[in-house]
Amino acid sequence: MLPWVLDDHDLGFLKKYPPEKREDALQSLLVSNRNSFKVPTISIFVEYGIFISLILACGLVHYLPRLFPTACKKLQPKLAPIRTHLLEAPLLGRRNAEPIPLFGLRWLTFQMPLRLEGIVLLALFLINLLPITAFYTTLAAEHNPRYPGPHSHRQQMQRYLADRTAVLAIGQVPLLFLMAGRRSPTTLVSGLSMNAIMLYHRWIARMVWCQAFIHAVAWTVIRIDQGRLVKMYQTPYWNWGVAAFMMFGGLIFLSLRSLRQKWYECFVFLHILMALLAVVGIYFHIHLLHSSSFRLFVIMTEITAAIWAFDRAIRFFNRLITSVQLRRSGRQLVKVASADVEFLANNKVARLRISLPAWRVQDGTQSDVPGLVPKLAAGYSIMLSVPRLQIVGDHPFSIAKARVIRDPKSEERAAFIDVLVNIQGGMTKKLLSLAGSKDIEGLALSRSLSVIVDGPYDHQLSLCATDHLLLYAGGIGVTYCLPFLEQHVYRGKFKTCKLVWMLRDLDLLEVLDEPLGELDAAADATKAKLFIDVYHTASRASEKGAPIATLEEVPAELPSSLSSSSDLTPQEEKSITGGLDDDDDEPAEKAEGGGRTANEGVLKRRWRNITFNVHHGRPDGIRHLDESVAASRADSLSVVCCGPRPLCDWARNETLQWRREREWADIDFHAECVLW
Numbered sequence: 001m002l003p004w005v006l007d008d009h010d011l012g013f014l015k016k017y018p019p020e021k022r023e024d025a026l027q028s029l030l031v032s033n034r035n036s037f038k039v040p041t042i043s044i045f046v047e048y049g050i051f052i053s054l055i056l057a058c059g060l061v062h063y064l065p066r067l068f069p070t071a072c073k074k075l076q077p078k079l080a081p082i083r084t085h086l087l088e089a090p091l092l093g094r095r096n097a098e099p100i101p102l103f104g105l106r107w108l109t110f111q112m113p114l115r116l117e118g119i120v121l122l123a124l125f126l127i128n129l130l131p132i133t134a135f136y137t138t139l140a141a142e143h144n145p146r147y148p149g150p151h152s153h154r155q156q157m158q159r160y161l162a163d164r165t166a167v168l169a170i171g172q173v174p175l176l177f178l179m180a181g182r183r184s185p186t187t188l189v190s191g192l193s194m195n196a197i198m199l200y201h202r203w204i205a206r207m208v209w210c211q212a213f214i215h216a217v218a219w220t221v222i223r224i225d226q227g228r229l230v231k232m233y234q235t236p237y238w239n240w241g242v243a244a245f246m247m248f249g250g251l252i253f254l255s256l257r258s259l260r261q262k263w264y265e266c267f268v269f270l271h272i273l274m275a276l277l278a279v280v281g282i283y284f285h286i287h288l289l290h291s292s293s294f295r296l297f298v299i300m301t302e303i304t305a306a307i308w309a310f311d312r313a314i315r316f317f318n319r320l321i322t323s324v325q326l327r328r329s330g331r332q333l334v335k336v337a338s339a340d341v342e343f344l345a346n347n348k349v350a351r352l353r354i355s356l357p358a359w360r361v362q363d364g365t366q367s368d369v370p371g372l373v374p375k376l377a378a379g380y381s382i383m384l385s386v387p388r389l390q391i392v393g394d395h396p397f398s399i400a401k402a403r404v405i406r407d408p409k410s411e412e413r414a415a416f417i418d419v420l421v422n423i424q425g426g427m428t429k430k431l432l433s434l435a436g437s438k439d440i441e442g443l444a445l446s447r448s449l450s451v452i453v454d455g456p457y458d459h460q461l462s463l464c465a466t467d468h469l470l471l472y473a474g475g476i477g478v479t480y481c482l483p484f485l486e487q488h489v490y491r492g493k494f495k496t497c498k499l500v501w502m503l504r505d506l507d508l509l510e511v512l513d514e515p516l517g518e519l520d521a522a523a524d525a526t527k528a529k530l531f532i533d534v535y536h537t538a539s540r541a542s543e544k545g546a547p548i549a550t551l552e553e554v555p556a557e558l559p560s561s562l563s564s565s566s567d568l569t570p571q572e573e574k575s576i577t578g579g580l581d582d583d584d585d586e587p588a589e590k591a592e593g594g595g596r597t598a599n600e601g602v603l604k605r606r607w608r609n610i611t612f613n614v615h616h617g618r619p620d621g622i623r624h625l626d627e628s629v630a631a632s633r634a635d636s637l638s639v640v641c642c643g644p645r646p647l648c649d650w651a652r653n654e655t656l657q658w659r660r661e662r663e664w665a666d667i668d669f670h671a672e673c674v675l676w
């Protein structure tokens with residue numbers, strides 16, 4: 001099985017030489033096998049060892065705080081320097097989430113990894129570089145019956161380089177697939193976020209392509225030297241290799257961020273198709289050589305296919321159990337999950353309330369019940385397909401709310417999850433076709449759609465060990481923060497909790513209307529207090545494709561601060577709403593059929609347990625805790641940010657600076673960056 005061990009084919013090869021030349025021929029074979037196969041295969045095994053250790057280490061770091069929250073809380077302050085300088089700081093400069101243009105080209109960008117990610121990538125690069133550039137031994141031409149001529153040294157080096165790069169490329173294809181699937185074993189064990197998994201996936205892919213390129217060039221040169229290049233194109237194994245190489249090249253090119261973002265669905269479809277063709281190409285490229293020495297590489301390719309199939313099978317099964325229910329009575333034997341669509345914020349946001357089987361949903365007001373199959377809970381994300389609007393393809397959305405209820409009619413347990421969808425230009429825009437429908441009184445009708453749900457994905461953050469929570473949200477990124485507000489109010493997870501929300505368009509406040517109403521009522525019983533600061537950064541939400549809040553395009557000064565907290569009189573509240581509308585470039589339109597502005601509910605309500613302030617402009621730094629929450633050397637603080645990439649980078653850098661000043665026993669940082 002090991003490719004450098006002599007097999008029957010090699011022994012047959014030796015027999016072709018006269019007895020006095022056999023010793024040289026044997027040496028030549030051994031040196032060749034060592035150079036071509038042993039060096040790169042051992043380096044691949046070393047890489048596998050490091051890879052498995054890193055995945056297990058990530059798994060420990062991810063799951064231990066959930067299993068031993070108190071012990072982790074004690075340990076965290078001691079790890080603060082490691083987190084500040086290694087785990088959370090960008091490798092160079094201040095950008096991590098926001099791509100950096102290369103050579104001033106906006107379509108060619110690069111994502112700066114975090115320092116530890118950078119070190120892992122550097123190690124990966126060296127493991128790939130070393131076996132390509134070092135450990136070569138060649139035999140003198142007079143003792144090398146396989147390469148006897150004057151160009152013996154060059155020919156040997158060409159051949160070894162061609163073989164080594166092939167082994168390295170094929171050996172890393174299983175890693176490439178392990179770092180691709182949402183449900184691959186590595187994703188499940190490591191608990192790494194999809195963003196981190198994708199970072200490694202992209203870099204491994206680039207290395208594999210470079211090696212495939214060197215392999216292709218080296219073999220082309222060898223065949224030209226032998227005068228057999230044209231003939232090679234008549235052999236199926238060669239052509240399968242060419243096909244696999246072309247597929248890899250296409251995959252790398254189509255993965256350019258600019259193309260990926262513009263034609264996402266097209267990218268996903270072609271990516272899956274071309275990746276499969278690449279694996280099939282590699283398989284036949286090796287298999288058709290009919291060499292027992294290459295058995296290991298055939299197995300590696302089969303493992304790759306198995307990893308892909310595992311991911312797809314789990315996702316298919318998950319979709320099935322989550323979205324399709326068998327019915328014991330009635331005419332319909334199966335019931336597919338359905339979503340009731342309601343439009344908010346003047347049709348800029350759609351709320352999808354998706355009905356699901358109760359056993360798949362974790363109610364946000366109750367404590368988590370650990371189980372073998374993870375449940376859909378607020379804070380996780382799902383992949384959502386809406387076949388009526390888009391036949392193939394699914395889209396990721398965060399679960400804003402999850403409830404298990406008892407159906408008053410049937411007394412059966414039922415459940416739903418809410419996702420808040422920011423209307424963009426593709427599938428989400430098609431949702432708007434439902435918005436026009438009105439009943440006879442001109443009121444907007446809610447609409448029902450069949451949906452397929454796959455999830456949960458992207459493990460919910462474990463913040464059980466933190467005392468205070470400071471949430472930063474940009475635009476519809478507030479969806480990600482709502483579950484933390486629930487954890488604070490219903491389960492008293494934190495001593496204090498504050499949300500700082502930046503938005504360009506005040507209409508978006510309507511998104512918080514129902515959730516805050518519920519939380520305010522629930523807080524009467526639990527005595528929890530919530531602090532919410534809204535920063536109205538600009539009113540450019542009507543611009544197509546523009547993120548709702550960015551830090552770059554807002555005035556630097558911090559102007560007037562307005563408040564709608566509970567200690568205001570109704571007259572004061574009225575002047576606040578009026579003040580905002582006057583200042584606004586584009587006054588909020590009237591909501592569908594409602595006859596009131598979309599944000600009035602939130603701005604005019606008298607909150608009992610929520611201190612709700614609205615400001616114009618951008619926040620001045622990140623230290624937005626209420627005065628009552630003094631920094632304490634005994635307490636820990638978590639800063640969570642969800643929003644556009646510049647916002648996440650800004651929050652990360654501010655938090656790192658804050659941690660360096662050691663006001664708190666510990667400050668933790670988490671970012672979820674999206675282009676919503």
Ligand SMILES: Cc1cc2nc3c(=O)[nH]c(=O)nc-3n(C[C@H](O)[C@H](O)[C@H](O)COP(=O)(O)OP(=O)(O)OC[C@H]3O[C@@H](n4cnc5c(N)ncnc54)[C@H](O)[C@@H]3O)c2cc1C
Pocket residue numbers: 260261262263264265381394395396397398399419420421422423424425426427428429458476479674675676
């Ligand atoms: C983990 C995660 C959670 C998210 N949660 C929410 C949420 O709670 N609410 C919300 O409004 N949005 C959320 N998004 C963003 C949401 O998935 C996209 O806005 C949506 O898929 C756009 O669909 P579209 O066809 O209308 O987009 P288009 O108008 O075609 O494209 C708009 C942008 O969305 C990207 N996009 C399109 N399709 C996908 C896809 N299948 N996967 C990833 N990106 C895509 C495009 O590259 C482009 O940048 C989330 C994204 C991620 C990665």
